[in-house]
Every structure is written in C-alpha cells, then in structure tokens.
Amino acid sequence: MSRLNPFAKLPGLNTASVLLVESEEHFQQSLAEALVEETSVTVNVRLAKSFPLPIENDESRPRIDLVVFIINLTSELSFQSAEASLKYLEPGYFLGKVCFMVTNARSSSVPAERLDAVRRLAASLHCPLLFAEEQTPQGVTNAAERLLTILKAAAGFVPFTTPLYLSNLTRCTLPPDIDQPSFD
C-alpha cells in the first residue's frame, strides 16, 4: 500500500502544490481555476477522485503541500470515499497539511448527522474545516481565497509559521452540544 508522503520529495521554489480530492469532481474544476489566479506564488493544482493515486503519476507528481478533501454533504458516498482515502496518507500530513472542505451545507436535504460526522472527523484529526458555496462565482472565489491562506502557510510562505502552528489555530472544534438533538 503506497502512501502519499509529505517529505519524500524536494519542495519547489516559489511554488505551492495542492491536491483536491473530490469523488464527484464537480467543484474541483472551478476551484482549481480560481486558485490558479494567484499571482504572487505559482500554484500547482492537482485533481483526484479518491485515493489510492495511480502509481504511473508518482514520478511526475510534485511534492504535495496541502491535501484538500472536498465533501458534498448531499451524498453519503462523498463522505465515505473521503474517509476511506484517509488511510492512504502518511501521518505526517495530518500535522496541518490536510484540510476538509464541505459544500452544500445549507441544503435542506442534508441530514444533520452527516455534518456532525464530518465535524467529528475533522476534530479528531485536528484539521481545519471550511464551508464553501459552489454555485456562485463569488462563492468559489471566496473558497479559493481561504484555501490559499492555508496553502501559503503549508508551503512555507508565511514567515515564522509552520502548518502545524496554523492548524492549531484553525482546527475544527466540536461544539459541546453536538450530541444533543438539533432544532429540526
């Protein structure tokens, strides 16, 4: 079982590489386009559906600074696929190089337990949890901006900040009443 190792390759000069993992492959594209707009840093975006990643790309793949799991709350498969992909990552990634992004959180067809489950997962791994709105271009730009902040820290562009330090500030925490029934 080949895991993705954060320190297996040398980092690129003035580049940051991010891997977007989404089982539906909806949001990836527009988010990738928005991310590439960044001018001060060369952003390398790679897209994947799920882990394990194909071996034939291992050579050409640069060192991945940040792995983003995009979970669509309206489908259970999305969440399960993300969960299953986690074991293909080296533990070194979970010190601030993994991020969860959730879409469609406002949709009414979403059961409350799924969001709770995602929250629990993110909190147990000490990773940040971002909420994104994929339908409007403004939403995509906003999501890309926030992702870029985390990406810059993960790639070492922020002085005196390591991704571990940033993850301590941005990590997902569980609200104390998560086990109690919600409004509806």
Place this chain on the structure above:
Amino acid sequence: MDSSGEDINDMVKKDDAPKGPSGQKETSTADMLRIKQQMSNQCFEMEVHLNAVSVAGKNRRSCSTSEAERDYSDHISELERVKTLRFNQTLALHRMQMWHAMEEKIKTNDPEADALRAVNQRCMALCCRIKQIQQETRLLQDEITELQKKRLEMKRLTHEKMKEMEDLMSRKEHPDTEKYKAALEKGQTNLEKYKKMSIMAQNVLRGLLLACKINWLDDPKLRHVAMTLEEFPITD
C-alpha cells in the same frame, strides 16, 4: 477510465513575473528573499519531522491523547511567550541601531546632518519647556488640592457648629423652663395670696372709714392711705 484516476493538471496558465529582454523571468531581491524564507521554512519542517521520527524510534512509550493535548497546549503557550519576548527584544535592538545610525550621521558634517541637528535642538528645547510646564502644573495642582482641603475643613467645621447650635437650642428650653416654671408658679400663688390679703385689708379699712365717718381729708397721713385704697379693685 481509471476510477481513481488523477489528472495531470498543470494549470499554470498565468505568467505572473515580468519578463526581461532575454525572455527569462526576472526575480527581484524581494522575491529571492521570499524564496529563501520559504526554503528555510520547509527545511525547518523536515528537520522537525526527522527529529520527531528519530525520537519516537528511541523511546516507544505510549502516551495518551489527553496527555499529548496538555503538553501541546503548554508548548503553544511557551511558544507564544518566547515569540513576544523575541519581538520586544527585536524592537529594542532596532531602536538602538537607529540611534547609533543617527549618532553617526550627526557626527559627519552634511547639510542633512545640520538639519538633523537643528531638529534635535528643537526637540530638546521643547522637552525642557515641557518639563517646566509640568512642574508648574504640579505646583498649581498642589495649591488647588490645598485649597480644596481647606474648604472641606471649613465645611466640616460649619456643619459641626450648626449641629451644636441646634443641639443647644433644643436642649436649653427644657431644663431651664422646668425649674423656672415651678418657681414661677410658686411665686404666682404667693402673689395671689398676698393680693387677696391686701384687698381684704383695704376693704376692711374702707369700711371702717365710711362707717366711722372719719375725716380723712384733713389728716395728710390718712389722706395718703385712703388714696392708695383705690389702686386695687374691689373684688368680691
């Protein structure tokens, strides 16, 4: 199509850095510094990782997550403390460096140094003036406090005096009038008694004079007595 396929999507479409005449990307000094910073950050991370791995290899003790969490937050607060300390020290260092640079500049005889010196003089003059004014304010403030204290003292005294006066006034009537009243009543009863006696005596004398038909006009002593009889009314 592989179900877990990965797109090789090198979507670096934008050409951000300005190109020189040779077509190479020009990296300015700031960019170089930034790249250097990035590399040092990455190296630091890798170093930490190596250390962690080697340490874990040496002592494989199983630590619980709660213990790790506690250590973690302790480390974070220690980190914050050290960061603030370093920041303050850097500030102090910059201050010293700046002053040193200014000193060096003033020692030379440039027109800039002259301007700097003039500004310096002005600053000193202003500082002296500020000190003076501060002293004066302090004196005035002391005077004001003194006056306020005196006024408060006066107020207190007047208050006390008023209270005393009120006290006395309410107190005085009572004991004096008590004794006074008793004596007054006694005196009055005595007076009534003697008045009645004198009226009776006068009535008797008047009766005597009338009954015995005594000629009191001629005798001056008798006339004097008879005149005084009219002073008291004839009461029944």
